[in-house]
Amino acid sequence: MFEFFANIFGYLLQFLYQLVNNYGVAIILFTVIIKLLLLPLSIKQQRTLKKSAELQEKMKVIQFKYKSDPEKMNQEMMNLYKSENMSPFSGCLTAIVQLLLLLSVFYLVRSPLTFMEKIPQENINHYVEQLQENGKSVSQVYPEIDLIREHNWLKENNQDDSNVDRLNIQMNFLGLDLSKIPQQNMTDYTVYIIPVLYILSSFVSIRMTTSMQQKKAKQKDEKEVKIDGTTGKELVPQEEENNEMDAVMQTNKMMSWMMPIMSISIAFIAPLGLALYWLISNILMIAERLILDKVIKT
Numbered sequence: 001m002f003e004f005f006a007n008i009f010g011y012l013l014q015f016l017y018q019l020v021n022n023y024g025v026a027i028i029l030f031t032v033i034i035k036l037l038l039l040p041l042s043i044k045q046q047r048t049l050k051k052s053a054e055l056q057e058k059m060k061v062i063q064f065k066y067k068s069d070p071e072k073m074n075q076e077m078m079n080l081y082k083s084e085n086m087s088p089f090s091g092c093l094t095a096i097v098q099l100l101l102l103l104s105v106f107y108l109v110r111s112p113l114t115f116m117e118k119i120p121q122e123n124i125n126h127y128v129e130q131l132q133e134n135g136k137s138v139s140q141v142y143p144e145i146d147l148i149r150e151h152n153w154l155k156e157n158n159q160d161d162s163n164v165d166r167l168n169i170q171m172n173f174l175g176l177d178l179s180k181i182p183q184q185n186m187t188d189y190t191v192y193i194i195p196v197l198y199i200l201s202s203f204v205s206i207r208m209t210t211s212m213q214q215k216k217a218k219q220k221d222e223k224e225v226k227i228d229g230t231t232g233k234e235l236v237p238q239e240e241e242n243n244e245m246d247a248v249m250q251t252n253k254m255m256s257w258m259m260p261i262m263s264i265s266i267a268f269i270a271p272l273g274l275a276l277y278w279l280i281s282n283i284l285m286i287a288e289r290l291i292l293d294k295v296i297k298t
Contacts, residue, residue: 016033021170030277109270113144201279
C-alpha cells in the first residue's frame with residue numbers, strides 16, 4: 001500500500017523536479033502542495049480539537065457525578081458524544097493519514113529512481129551488479145542512492161543506455177547533499193543541520209500545543225452546567241482537578257522528550273531528503289495551527 005502511494009507521489013515530485021531542477025526545492029514545493037491538499041482535514045481536526053476542549057468540562061462533571069457507577073458513566077459519556085455529534089475516535093483519521101504520509105514519503109526518498117524517475121527494476125538491478133562487480137560499495141538498504149552518486153561512472157560504462165541519464169538527480173541543496181545518510185557520514189557535520197532543525201521545530205510544535213491547552217484550561221476554572229433541569233454550578237473538587245492537570249502535564253512532558261528521540265532515530269538512518277520533508281512539514285504545521293486557532297470558531 002505504501003509503495004502505491006509512493007508511486008503516485010513520485011509523479012508529483014518528478015513534475016516539480018523538472019520545473020526547478022533541484023531535488024531540495026522540489027521537496028519543499030511537494031511538501032507545500034501536500035499540506036494544501038490536506039488543509040480541509042486540518043481544518044476539521046482543529047475544529048474537533050476545539051470542540052473536544054469544550055467537552056472536557058462536561059466530561060469532568062459526568063466522571064465526578066458517576067464515579068461510583070462506571071457503567072452509568074460510560075453510558076452518559078456516549079450520550080454526550082452523541083448529543084454533540086462527536087465521535088470518541090474522531091482523531092484516528094488524522095493519525096492514519098499522518099502514518100500513511102510518513103511511510104509513503106520514506107519509500108519515495110529511499111527509492112527515487114523507482115518512484116520518481118520510474119526506471120525499470122531490471123535496469124536498477126543491472127547497475128547495482130555492475131558496481132558490485134567492480135568493487136564499489138552498494139548499500140543494501142539504499143542502493144538507489146549509491147547509484148545516483150555513481151552516475152558518472154555508470155554513464156561511462158553504459159553509453160547506449162538512455163536510462164543512465166536519469167540517474168543524475170541534483171541532490172545538492174544550499175550546500176547540503178540530500179542523498180547523504182547521517183549514519184554513514186558521521187564525521188561530516190553538515191548531515192546534522194537538517195535533523196537538528198527538525199528536532200527544534202518538533203519541540204516548538206509540542207510546546208506550542210501544550211501552551212494552547214494550558215491557556216484554554218485557565219480561561220474556565222468553573223463551568224455552568226444543567227443538572228436535572230436546573231441551572232447551577234457543579235465543580236470538580238480542586239484535588240481531583242489538580243491530579244488531572246498533573247497527569248496532562250506529565251504526558252506532555254514525556255511527549256516533549258519522546259517525539260524528538262523517535263524523530264532523530266529515524267532521521268539518522270534515512271537520506272536527508274526525508275528530514276527536509278519533515279522539517280518543512282513541521283514549519284508549515286506550526287504556521288497552520290497558529291492561523292487556524294485564530295480563525296476557526298467552534
